[in-house]
Amino acid sequence: MEAFALNADLHCHSDVSDGTLSPESVAARAHANGVQLWSLTDHDEIGGQHRARRAALELGMPFLSGVEISVTFAGKTVHIVGLGFDIDDPALRQGLAATRGGRGQRAREMAQALAAVGIEGAYEGALKYAGNPELVSRTHFARFLVETGVCASTPEVFRHYLAEGKPGFVPHRWAALADAVRWVRGAGGMAVIAHPGRYHFTPLEEHAFFSDFKALGGEGVEVITGSHRPEEYGRYADLALEFGFYASRGSDFHSPDESHTDLGTLPLLPSKLIPVWEMLAERVHTP
Numbered sequence: 051m052e053a054f055a056l057n058a059d060l061h062c063h064s065d066v067s068d069g070t071l072s073p074e075s076v077a078a079r080a081h082a083n084g085v086q087l088w089s090l091t092d093h094d095e096i097g098g099q100h101r102a103r104r105a106a107l108e109l110g111m112p113f114l115s116g117v118e119i120s121v122t123f124a125g126k127t128v129h130i131v132g133l134g135f136d137i138d139d140p141a142l143r144q145g146l147a148a149t150r151g152g153r154g155q156r157a158r159e160m161a162q163a164l165a166a167v168g169i170e171g172a173y174e175g176a177l178k179y180a181g182n183p184e185l186v187s188r189t190h191f192a193r194f195l196v197e198t199g200v201c202a203s204t205p206e207v208f209r210h211y212l213a214e215g216k217p218g219f220v221p222h223r224w225a226a227l228a229d230a231v232r233w234v235r236g237a238g239g240m241a242v243i244a245h246p247g248r249y250h251f252t253p254l255e256e257h258a259f260f261s262d263f264k265a266l267g268g269e270g271v272e273v274i275t276g277s278h279r280p281e282e283y284g285r286y287a288d289l290a291l292e293f294g295f296y297a298s299r300g301s302d303f304h305s306p307d308e309s310h311t312d313l314g315t316l317p318l319l320p321s322k323l324i325p326v327w328e329m330l331a332e333r334v335h336t337p
């Protein structure tokens with residue numbers, strides 16, 4: 051089989067960050083959906099990696115370590131996926147702990163901002179949904195606002211309350227791009243731009259982002275992702291070729307109830323691209 055034709059899913063979340071399923075349940079769902087190479091990429095946290103790897107290998111499913119790091123670049127939040135790193139690397143663990151560090155305070159400020167528009171108890175409400183108290187995310191607030199009937203769905207909560215410029219949005223400074231790439235590479239992994247179509251950069255800003263990322267040692271970009279509209283696949287396939295980036299594929303699955311893209315169900319990578327897993331073959335854990 052040609053490498054591009056592999057049903058790899060290298061981007062998804064468990065309840066160690068803002069998914070709703072345990073790492074073991076995400077592994078089982080990926081396997082049931084025919085995923086042939088799997089990576090769990092929780093936000094700013096690799097506390098679920100040993101469990102995920104064990105579950106994958108028990109199912110006979112090859113596994114790559116993964117993480118999705120929150121980064122502030124040019125005043126915007128972008129996400130960098132790390133793949134195939136050493137799970138126990140101390141500098142990576144320390145960097146991620148520092149990145150998570152501001153989330154508690156931010157969550158309190160978000161709750162205050164929501165209280166100012168009449169929504170009480172959001173901090174406690176969000177915390178109840180957070181499987182990991184160090185990782186309270188906007189997604190957990192969204193679930194609370196759906197539970198209390200403020201909005202009908204989590205995307206609606208984001209549109210009305212949690213997106214930039216909305217009443218519950220609190221600006222936050224995440225990791226620097228240089229640090230995120232350095233932590234991943236230092237631990238033997240590959241840094242990959244997550245869902246570039248989501249950032250609303252102008253073409254010029256996007257070019258600067260890709261160039262800076264490459265200059266810092268970044269090597270990959272997500273082309274086929276549940277966070278892209280199908281019209282965007284071609285644009286990022288072309289940019290991958292232009293920049294010489296390896297291409298990745300992942301559903302960005304969070305929950306059976308909320309995610310529109312299930313694990314392992316996206317189109318395959320275009321055959322003209324070099325998949326990230328071709329370069330990471332030695333980092334794959336096999337059963």
Ligand code: AMP
Nearest residue numbers: 068093120186187188189204205208209
């Ligand atoms: P945070 O890292 O706390 O800022 O939360 C970011 C997370 O919110 C993302 O990883 C998504 O899971 C979720 N998210 C962001 N925008 C939306 C949206 N428009 N609809 C639903 N979920 C979203």
Ligand code: MN
Nearest residue numbers: 063068189304
């Ligand atoms: Mn998320």
Ligand code: MN
Nearest residue numbers: 118129244245
């Ligand atoms: Mn993301």
Ligand code: MN
Nearest residue numbers: 061062118302
């Ligand atoms: Mn994600």
